[in-house]
Amino acid sequence: MSTTTIRIEDELKVRVAAAAQQMGKSAHAFIVDALAERVEQVEQEAAFHALADERWANIRTTGKTVAWTDAKAYLVARADAEGSDTGRPRKPAARKLAK
Incomplete structure (x- = not known):
């Protein structure tokens, strides 16, 4: 595992510490989790x-x-059929775009 140093404004550091405490985590764990969530979001x-x-x-x-x-x-029918035994609705067929 490598170490990375970041510089953050004092106000943000205070906010991170408060948010981490509220979640019952260390500031380090909070920052690592936040980075992982953001990386996941960018990848998605x-x-x-x-x-x-x-x-x-x-x-x-x-x-x-x-x-x-x-x-x-189709989406409405699929949502309505969810949880029922009626089966899935048929997907609509693709057709040529009108010009």
Whole structure:
């Protein structure tokens, strides 16, 4: 494990100490947890954007997509069916974009 030194304003240091105490952690543990959470968030955002770029490229290549009204109806039906024995609703079919 390596050591990293950070410089923070005195006011932030006081706030970190207070937040850490409120959570029953040391300031060090609080900072490490906060950094880990932020790194996880950045990684998830990067994965989300990569998936969005991939899907957009697929739409541009095939010209096919699902209309918002169809997608919304599917999601509503899926939410309504959750927890019931009716099964999952059928996914809407992709179709060519109107030009």
